[in-house]
Structures are given as C-alpha cells and as structure tokens.
Amino acid sequence: MVTLSLLFAGSAVAGPVQLQATFDNPTIYTEQPSPHYLEVLVTAAPTTMTLRKRLPLNLALVIDVSGSMRDENKLTYVKQAAISLVNRLRPEDRLSIISYSNEARVVLPSSLVKMEQEARWLIQSLRADGGTNLGAGLIEGYHQLREFTSPRTISRVLLLSDGKANVGITSSAELSRMVLQEADAGISLSSFGVGLDFNEDLMAAISESGRGMYYFIDRPESMQKILAKEFNSVERLVAADIQVTITLDPHLRIEQVFANTYEVRGNTVSVRFGDLAAGERRRMQVRFQPRQRGVGSLNNAARVQVSYSTPGDGGTGSLSQHIGLAYVKSREAVNEKRKKEIAERSAVFEASLARKEAAMAFDRGEKKRADSILDKVKNKIKGLAGSNRRVQQEVAEMEEYQKGIDQPMPAHERSLMQKRVKHKSQAVESY
Known part of the structure; x- marks a missing residue:
C-alpha cells in the first residue's frame, strides 16, 4: 500500500499515478463571494516510467x-x-x-x-x-x-x-x-x-x-x-478502479460536479474514473459557492484523496492532497489571483454539460427546456471566451446545436446529432 500526502501543494505522486488539485482562484472576495471551481487531474505515468512487462x-x-x-x-x-x-x-x-x-x-x-x-x-x-x-x-x-x-x-x-x-x-x-x-x-x-x-x-x-x-x-x-x-x-493499463473523494470545508457549498460518474453526500463528492493506461488522464471539476465570512484562511478548504489498484500484483495505492483558500477584502487582489486556464476549462465543462442536458430534454420532447438550458450557459461562458479558441469553439458548437434542434431534419440526421452531442460530453474528462 503506497500512501502519500502533500499540504498546500500543486501535485502529489504515488507509483504510477499523479494527482493535481487546484482552485481557479486561491482567494475569495469577502464582501460578495462568487462561484469558484476546484479542478482535479489524475494522470497515469507514461510508458517509460512504468517499467513493467505487459500483462496477459x-x-x-x-x-x-x-x-x-x-x-x-x-x-x-x-x-x-x-x-x-x-x-x-x-x-x-x-x-x-x-x-x-x-x-x-x-x-x-x-x-x-x-x-x-x-x-x-x-x-x-x-x-x-x-x-x-x-x-x-x-x-x-x-x-x-x-x-x-x-x-x-x-x-x-x-x-x-x-x-x-x-x-x-x-x-x-x-x-x-x-x-x-x-x-x-x-x-x-x-x-x-x-x-x-x-x-x-x-x-x-x-x-x-x-x-x-x-x-x-x-x-x-x-x-x-x-x-x-x-x-x-x-x-498499457497501469492503474485500475481509480476513485476520487473530495471533501470541501463547510463554508463551501457544492453547486455542480462535472464528471461522468459521481455521488454527492453533503459536502463530499465521490467520483469513479475507472481504469487508466500509461499516459492517459482524467480531469473533473466541482463548482462551489463560498459562504460569506470575514478575512482569514481556510487551510483545509479541500481534501482530495485518490485510491486505485495496480494490475499485475493485486496491490493498491493512494494519494491525498489538502489545499487552502483565503478570504480577502480586496476585489483587485482576487482578480489578480485568478487562474485563467482553469476558468477557460470550466467554460468547456459548463458547455459540455449544457449540451448533454439539452439533448436529454430534447429527447423527452422538451424543446423549450433545451433552448433555455443552452441560452443560460451560452451567455454565462461568453464572457470567458476572449481570445481562447477552445471556449470560442464551445460557444459556436452550442449555437450550432441550438439551430439544429430548432429546425426540421431527417430522422437519421437527428439521431446522429444527438449521439455526437452525448458522446462528446462523455469524452470531456480526457481532455
């Protein structure tokens, strides 16, 4: 059993697996807290690092x-x-x-x-x-x-x-x-x-x-x-049955989990990532709303634990990471600490989930509901698009899908559109 723990660090490594857990912003504005994101990335070591014979x-x-x-x-x-x-x-x-x-x-x-x-x-x-x-x-x-x-x-x-x-x-x-x-x-x-x-x-x-x-x-x-x-x-399988458990401080209220398979109990999220081959990765995010409070630190704002088994020897491994947040009075200080790349990936997760939920609503015959879902998230992430090509592409694909559900088309084209949208939402964990 391999166990490793890092406090207030960007990553943890144990055996064939690496864990990175990061907030989109390590600071929260005390006067008017806005939603934030926690990103978790689990990566399997590349082939050159596994150094083991291919299993039957x-x-x-x-x-x-x-x-x-x-x-x-x-x-x-x-x-x-x-x-x-x-x-x-x-x-x-x-x-x-x-x-x-x-x-x-x-x-x-x-x-x-x-x-x-x-x-x-x-x-x-x-x-x-x-x-x-x-x-x-x-x-x-x-x-x-x-x-x-x-x-x-x-x-x-x-x-x-x-x-x-x-x-x-x-x-x-x-x-x-x-x-x-x-x-x-x-x-x-x-x-x-x-x-x-x-x-x-x-x-x-x-x-x-x-x-x-x-x-x-x-x-x-x-x-x-x-x-x-x-x-x-x-x-090239190097880690199996990967499970991630995230526990947020009571001052942080979970709003949405961006992962394929997860369970929420109170302020704890359990995610199943399945198996990972050498060099593969899984990424997820949690959107949360900070509760208002005074200036100060939350040293254990998030506790992230990863467990997995190692094919070939029946062994297991685990990693853990604790990361903190700070409540500050300066809005400018908060803006300076914002991590743009995580915010941009948040936009991708938001768009992907919106398309999936809209597709499922459309399958149920709820076209107005599908339009409403797309409009809400499209307007939300447009401000994040800026010059980021991936976010611009997400907005464009949402608009294209919205046009698609608004117009008549042959049944086979409709089926193809729906399946592509749903499949893409499943694949977003790997990007």
Missing part, C-alpha cells in the same frame, strides 16, 4: 449479430476489426467470442491464443439475424472470463452493438448493476455503439459501471481504428 489479457468479444447489423455492412466492418484484434494477441493471452441476437451463443470458448486461424475463421463465419438480447451476450461473456480472472491478468469485455436491448434484460439500471458487480470482481467493460440505432444512454451507462470506455462509431468503416485504440489502452 483475458478478453471476451461480445458481438451483436441481430438483423440490423446487415445494414451498411456493419457486421462486415466489425468482423474485420475483430480479426485485426486477434492478430495482435500473444500466446499467453486468452480470448473468447460470444455472439448474440435473440439468444447468446459461445462462438469460441475462452482459449489461449494459439489457434489464431480458427478464431479468425469463426469470426468470419458470423451471420446477422434476429433481435438484440444484449443482456444474454453480457452474461455469457462474463461467464467465459470469470474462471481466468486474477490480479495477474487484465480481464475485459468488449461489447459491440448497433441496437437497443429489446429481448431478455432490457432495463438500463439492471444491466448497469450487473456490469458494476462484475467490475468489482475484476472484469471491466468497454462498449462500442455502431451506427445510429443503438441506445447511447444505455451504452454509456454500462461502460461507466464497467470502468471502461464508451465509443460512438458513426462510420462503421472506422471500427478497426477505434477497436485498436481500445486495445492499446488495455495493453
């Missing part, structure tokens, strides 16, 4: 072969990508292949990768027909992995689907509970939504519960490139 992989490819996978040659592209993945496996790796439509079928039981030609032939033999029993595919995928899951392997389900769960278990909450239980047992999951007909909310939810990644593949021909990206991350 224990993978399950769970492939949707429902009838709609025939459209746009989706299954053809998925099979090509799966074969490309097989070509990169090593003799010590294990692979299982499960297909599902109305029911799940074990195409290849979990096997050491010594008969690559057989695996390629079995993938090539897949045919599309029937409904989408996603739950059955997952259950069988986990079953194939469970016997060979250990701290010395990396176990992951790769779920590829183009549809909605319409047979068997169809509840997003029930599927997410199952995936979370398996993740707690050491099996993570990444989901790949192919085309325009899949349920993006479900695919995002189960990837979050599974501590993996969610990918939106609007062009099936890009499947091979995206699956290769996921494989690269799995190969």
Whole structure:
C-alpha cells in the first residue's frame, strides 16, 4: 500500500499515478463571494516510467449479430476489426467470442491464443439475424472470463452493438448493476455503439459501471481504428478502479460536479474514473459557492484523496492532497489571483454539460427546456471566451446545436446529432 500526502501543494505522486488539485482562484472576495471551481487531474505515468512487462489479457468479444447489423455492412466492418484484434494477441493471452441476437451463443470458448486461424475463421463465419438480447451476450461473456480472472491478468469485455436491448434484460439500471458487480470482481467493460440505432444512454451507462470506455462509431468503416485504440489502452493499463473523494470545508457549498460518474453526500463528492493506461488522464471539476465570512484562511478548504489498484500484483495505492483558500477584502487582489486556464476549462465543462442536458430534454420532447438550458450557459461562458479558441469553439458548437434542434431534419440526421452531442460530453474528462 503506497500512501502519500502533500499540504498546500500543486501535485502529489504515488507509483504510477499523479494527482493535481487546484482552485481557479486561491482567494475569495469577502464582501460578495462568487462561484469558484476546484479542478482535479489524475494522470497515469507514461510508458517509460512504468517499467513493467505487459500483462496477459483475458478478453471476451461480445458481438451483436441481430438483423440490423446487415445494414451498411456493419457486421462486415466489425468482423474485420475483430480479426485485426486477434492478430495482435500473444500466446499467453486468452480470448473468447460470444455472439448474440435473440439468444447468446459461445462462438469460441475462452482459449489461449494459439489457434489464431480458427478464431479468425469463426469470426468470419458470423451471420446477422434476429433481435438484440444484449443482456444474454453480457452474461455469457462474463461467464467465459470469470474462471481466468486474477490480479495477474487484465480481464475485459468488449461489447459491440448497433441496437437497443429489446429481448431478455432490457432495463438500463439492471444491466448497469450487473456490469458494476462484475467490475468489482475484476472484469471491466468497454462498449462500442455502431451506427445510429443503438441506445447511447444505455451504452454509456454500462461502460461507466464497467470502468471502461464508451465509443460512438458513426462510420462503421472506422471500427478497426477505434477497436485498436481500445486495445492499446488495455495493453498499457497501469492503474485500475481509480476513485476520487473530495471533501470541501463547510463554508463551501457544492453547486455542480462535472464528471461522468459521481455521488454527492453533503459536502463530499465521490467520483469513479475507472481504469487508466500509461499516459492517459482524467480531469473533473466541482463548482462551489463560498459562504460569506470575514478575512482569514481556510487551510483545509479541500481534501482530495485518490485510491486505485495496480494490475499485475493485486496491490493498491493512494494519494491525498489538502489545499487552502483565503478570504480577502480586496476585489483587485482576487482578480489578480485568478487562474485563467482553469476558468477557460470550466467554460468547456459548463458547455459540455449544457449540451448533454439539452439533448436529454430534447429527447423527452422538451424543446423549450433545451433552448433555455443552452441560452443560460451560452451567455454565462461568453464572457470567458476572449481570445481562447477552445471556449470560442464551445460557444459556436452550442449555437450550432441550438439551430439544429430548432429546425426540421431527417430522422437519421437527428439521431446522429444527438449521439455526437452525448458522446462528446462523455469524452470531456480526457481532455
């Protein structure tokens, strides 16, 4: 168990993980406190610093072969990508292949990768027909992995689907509970939504519960490139089940958390970042409103703790950092201490959340509500745009999306727009 603690510092490092926690401004104006932001960045050490042998992989490819996978040659592209993945496996790796439509079928039981030609032939033999029993595919995928899951392997389900769960278990909450239980047992999951007909909310939810990644593949021909990206991350995994706990001083009231998976209890925020490969990072922010008080310091304004496990040895690690704030009487002093780069990233988080909430409101048929959400945040962040290209781009994308929901368009274009907006909000943690 590695533990490290820094007081009033910008970063902390333990093993393969680095923590940076920073306020957008270390000072608060006593007379009229305004909302502030706390930013937390967790980074995995680059490959050159990990100095460890690549761990054996224990993978399950769970492939949707429902009838709609025939459209746009989706299954053809998925099979090509799966074969490309097989070509990169090593003799010590294990692979299982499960297909599902109305029911799940074990195409290849979990096997050491010594008969690559057989695996390629079995993938090539897949045919599309029937409904989408996603739950059955997952259950069988986990079953194939469970016997060979250990701290010395990396176990992951790769779920590829183009549809909605319409047979068997169809509840997003029930599927997410199952995936979370398996993740707690050491099996993570990444989901790949192919085309325009899949349920993006479900695919995002189960990837979050599974501590993996969610990918939106609007062009099936890009499947091979995206699956290769996921494989690269799995190969270089250095920290798993990363959890961040933030506790703010009672003088600071939490307004909004900008993270994909989090829970708020009183003044404590718990965030799950999932797994990190070498060189990857996760970033989040908390917007809070300081309560009015006199001049003075809050030495422990925020206490940030990070815990994780280390693949390969079953070990764990943790980091902690305490940072302070000061209440001052001078508005000028507050303005001088403002950290522009964090404020600009705050604008990106605000815009991303606004688009996601507007997209969900629009899905419910609440167009006026969607417009209201976008207008409010757009006006809020315009003042931060200045010459920052990223913030200007966020404002422009919000305006473009707002125009999109105000005009009629074909169903497939509407679906594409909604999925792109929601997927981008999931990816903002990595920027």
